Amino acid sequence: MNAVWLISAGIVGGVLGGMGFGGGTLLLPILTFFFSVPYKLAAWVNLVVFLPTAVVALVVHSKNRTVEWRAVWQVIVPAVLGLVAGALLMGKVSERLLRRAFGVFLIFVGSISVFAVLFGFFKKNAKN
Amino acid sequence: MREKREGRKGKIPLKNFLKKALATVLGALSGGVNVLFGGGGGMLVAPALRYGLGIEEKRAHASAIAVMLPLSTVSAAIYTMRGVWDVRLGLLVGCGAVLGGAMGALLLKKVPKTALSLLFYGVMIYAGVKFLK
Structure with missing residues (x-):
């Protein structure tokens, strides 16, 4: 695989991540569709x-005191339980099923987000 | 506004409970989704913090990173232990991601957020449809 193209794919994912979008939700499709990377490797x-970007972002945010640690703990505890369940399930799910399930996830979250963005936009404009 | 709120006082505990339950469910899902799909957990953690725990958007994004960092570290370690890894691929895409991350953070204040969000979610839905095949 061409190194320059792979770095470019990373840049696309990074830019979106840095702007606060889930960068991975696009990097995963880019790697699987354009570079034919097997899903699990992607x-x-x-x-x-x-990880590296997240470490830097977290240091900056916690210096600026924008991290709500109490809330972080409230979410992280159930998340760890979910992670354990997911990890146990991982070996039992085929790559094909994973891709499809991720497809459903993207469509679902994407659709809700579109509505949320539109709703927020109209609400803001109605106020002004 | 204030009177309205006081009038509803009796309903507030239930509402708070449901919101906390939402945060807990979304949190649990984020952990599972993130390890199974190799990403996407943040898309659930941010709303869990925002709508479940009532944290304002910017702080919710910052806090979501604090949740996702340990989750993704452990998830990546699980993949690696299962023999799924590729140093060259990781390094090349990683270099791009670090560069892109800095660019994204700088660009953040200069772009029309609503239009960009819609474009992003549109592409996301399209990618989702492609994954179904």
Whole structure:
């Protein structure tokens, strides 16, 4: 695979992530469709490349005191339980099923987000 | 506004309970989704913090990173232990992601957020449809 193109794919994912969109939700499709990376490997790449940027972002945010640690704990505890359940399920699910399930997830979250954005937009304009 | 709120006082505990339940369910889903799909957990954690725990948008995004960092670290470790990894691929895409991350943070204040959000979610839905095949 061409190195320059792979770096470009990372830039696209990074820019979206840096702007606060879920960068991975696009990096995963880019890697699987344009680079034919097997889904599980693309998943690993997506998880790993998020880490350095996240560390820097977290340091900056916690210095600015924008992290609500109490809330973080409230979400992290159930999230760890979900992670354990997901990890146990992982070996039992085929790559094909994972891709489809992720497709459903993207459509579902994407649609809700569209409504949320439109709703927020009209609400804001109605106020002004 | 204030009177209205006081009038509804009796309903507030139930509403708070439901909101906390929403945050808990979304949190649990985010952990599972993130390890199974290799991402997307943040898309659930941000609304859990915002709508479930009532945290304002910017702070919710910042706090979501604090949730996602340990989750993604552990998830990535699980993949690696299962033999799913590729150093070259990780390094190349990773270099791009670090560069892009800085660009994104700088660009954030200069772009029309609503239009960009809609474009982003549109592409996301399109990618979702492609994954179904």
